[in-house]
Amino acid sequence: MKPNLEFGRILNSEELQELGAILSQCFNMPASVCQKYSQRLGQDSFRYVRQGNQIVAGLGIYQMGQWFGGKQLAMAGLAAVGVAPEYRGTGIVFELLTQTLRELYNQGVPISVLYPATQRPYRKVGYEQGGTFCNFKLPTNSIKLAISEEAVKEIRSLPMQRVSLIRPEAFYDIYRQQAIKNNGNLERNQAIWERVIEPEPNREIYAYLVGNEAQPEGYIIFKQQNENQLSQVVISDWVALTPAAAKRLWVFLGDHRSIAQEVLWHGSLNDPFVSLLAEQTYKIVSGDRWLLRVINVPKALAQRGYPVGVEAELHLEVNDELLPENHGKFVLRVSNGQGEVTQGGSGELKLNVRGLASLYTGLFTPDQLLVTGQIEGSDRALATASLLFAGSHPWMRDFF
Template identity: 50%
Template sequence: MLPQLEYSILTQDSEDIQQLITIIDQCFVGFPGSEAYINLVGVENFRIIRQSRQIMGGLAAIPMSQWFGGERVPMTGIAAVGIAPEYRGGGVAIAMLEHTVRELYDNGVPISVLYPATQRLYRKAGYEQAGIYSTWEIPTQTIQVREQPLPLKPLVPINLEAFYPIYEQQARLINGHLDRNTFHWQRLIQSKDKETVYAYLIGEIDKPEGYLIFTQDNGILQIRDWAILTRDAARSFWSFLANHRSQIEQIQWYSSSVDSLSLLLPEQTAKIISQFRWFLRVIDVVKALEKRGYPLGISVELHLDIRDNLIPENNSKFTLSVSNGRGEVSQGGNGDLQLDIRGLAPLYTGLFTPYQLQLAGQLAGTETALLAASQIFAGVSPWMPDFF
């Protein structure tokens, strides 16, 4: 039996902040500067759960947006979820998450995303695999792209605003990319252990066609962020990296599980060295389905029967009508596609097709409903380069 728990927003109370810092430090060994992280995220974006004056755990709930179908969908990112060791295993973590999900619904948030340390806990709260975070690597000597149609111009000092419009042009085409805020941009240029962060625009200053931000250490060039808008920019990107071959042995970057930049390489020498799946929860079914974009040129209805044990308002039948790239949701319908709130997450993002989700037992439906869902949620495989 759980003791009486109190869920609340972290305040400026110094004792509360110090308790949370202690928990974060103990939960995440080597976490770089818990106090600085809390200040960067904002005290008002932390939630805590306590008994009397004793804080048992906490998490960060960071307001963001994410691109789906070419439209921004408001999203809250969950991070730094930690429970003090003496309170683990007693249901405190799931209680905190359930409170958070309910708060997000009450505040009108359509979706929430997190990177799970364990799947079981977050699945209990309705989260499910929804997108990819992959690290690629290639031996510099094997790039063999020599043509460089465009110049690369260093930005010293780094002016992040120069990257905003380039990133957005690319991000709006990729399901799952963040509509970044200051928190994400600043983290891209933070130096660690006296390392130098380099930033280059690809193309002319007044009309850039891409950029890259990177660091160098021990023979590895680590690309923290990149955007490529044209074929010439892609060739210039690879040529610039190939020219580091005398000092750099490996190039690493973040990309999709199927990287289109690798098409320009002479051989299949680029490999995924790590891959992780981020989780998404549909917080408000109606808002989530109406906020995202859909393929142009289709006009179709999908009748959903959704089960959500945590948010009763989602536990119902809905009809999604898609036309001209937009969706409208009404209550009711035939319920031809049956799924719980977890199964809706990878369908919503396009990580898996309806047929794949049916094989995994995540949904069931008529052939007509499966075909309609395949048309509605078709798109670029979801991924993002940001970790939070």
Template identity: 50%
Template sequence: MKPGFEYSSVANLEDVQKFGSILEQCFLASPGEEEAWLKRMGVENIRLIHEEKQVVGGLVVIPMGQWWGGESVPMTGIAGVGVAPEYRGSGAALSLMQQTVKELYANDVPISVLYPATQRLYRKVGYQQGGSFCSWEIPASSIQIKEQPLPIKSVPLDSEIFYDLYTKQGQNINGYLNRNQTIWNRIIKSGEKEVFYSYILGSIAKPEGYIIISQYSADNDNILSVVDWVTLTNAATKTFWSFLSNHRSQIDKIRWRGSAIDNLTLILPEQTAKNRHIQRWMLRIINVEKALSARSYPSAVETELHLEITDDLIAENNGKFILSIANGCGNITKGGKGELKLDIRGLAPLYTGLFSPQQLQLAGKLDATEKIISTATQIFAGTSPWMADFF
């Protein structure tokens, strides 16, 4: 770490106030807004960077999980990274991120995810593009799906049923968050400025999905925003669209979060749904051995992949590893032939499946023979990774 910078957790509430003021300037927030956010996220999760005992920046760590191959892999999200304007370019942000990654490794965290304001900083500490965050929009009048196979019932926002349904969907989506309660609270607690309405798709005894919505006006349009949703069956997907279509007399546009290639849109009569916004979140493999052994793999694949990895920040991640796949599980040991060479950044999109091994080779992110590329493709095959939550 650069001499003069000191990394720490919060020592007192004055530190929280100082960091909150820095974030207000970073993110154009109202006075007191960021301090309140920090307290909601948990003071114990704040990490600060100091110079001569002066708070010059910080971030928030968010312990949770992320589904890969049907397994929830422990993951720490990084949010609220901010440095005071007079310290930008000084190396404070780099020191902050380097020490955070080292702390996560010391705490046996397999992977970490963040949403970057700039990729350059995070690539310096080993993060790389890992998956997509997409917002979709469709004119309500164009949905034209009238069939409603399932009943719809209004339920309270604090219903426990949401958690189980969400988990069932998350297990089938690479990159989906295994949310902690802080993330859930943003969905199941309406704010002062926004009212949420929640519904079960199907019967209470046998639900097949849910939808949580809000409504507002913007730019002379009435907007229905799908805050959160789950559809576990084709019947639930049809009911989802029928329910939204029934709002067309008052609602102009429907907005929701989905995959970059969203299967929800496949049953629409026309291609009237459009990507409104898309960005990539970044992932870092914090601990190579734990990350590769914690996730699941295609059950029909039984093979070995010999890796050679370089990591400028975490020395223990350097070297040759053998990833053995059988019965959907991965076992990793040190050693082997080092037939697929890549650095820790290149390992991230390989792990997530955002890009195929062949695509990563073309981009100069890994080096391997055609045979090894084929093996890696089988191991890391899966749907395009995405998540519905921004943090």
């Protein structure tokens, strides 16, 4: 760390207010919104860089989990990374991120994720593209399933019950049953759940369980709004654990055609829900890629899940200029879906920590990373890595 800079944890309301003024300006947020955000995340979750007596930059940390290969890993989600405008371009953000990652390594956190406003400063400290976040739009009057009218009548017999959001615990287990099967999905903490269920001022949010209340098969949480003279159903979260629940949710949304012209939601680039529609009338109106940083290489590789039935050994050589503990050769042995990591080996598959991030999540295959120069190795090593890191497309429904 530069000698004139100090890195630390926010300790009192005065420091939080000082950092909040910077973040409000950076993200064009009213002070009241920034205050509410900091209350939700918690004072202990913020870090700062100070020059002299002045806080000049800071960020927030979401402590939560993320699913890969059917296993949950502890994950630090970085958010609200802001630098006072008069200090931009001075290397402050590099110092802030470097010290934060060092702290997270010392705490034993294996991975970190963030949504970048710009990728360059995060790539400098080892983050790389890890998965997708997509916004979908669909005309309500086009919602039709590729099934008969009789089958639609049968689907309607699956009950949907409106429920209160006062106790969101009703959704936790249903959500987790879906998340465990999707690479990149969050193990949400309370702050993320509050974002999902919190209504906007003067706008109600609705929630329904699908199926038997004692053993629900899914749910939907949404609001209704008018935007650009269009009436919209905006889904903040939805889960279907069975084919019947997925079809019931589409029928339910189609039944809004008389009061809403569009349905909007966040989903995967390869969203399986849309395959049930009779026609491809949906659009991906925008997409983003979140970045992942492998903070502790042995721990991240050992704690991730792998395809059951694959018995393999992969020798890696990782280059990490920021965290020297990750720099070197490692052997990953996989059996019965479990990974075990030891130091050493031949280093047959060579990559830097950024290339490892995209391989780790499964966003890109080893062959794709080979073409972009982010990985090199023998045909055998590339084939082994392809087997081990195969899985569902990594994505997130949550933005933070």
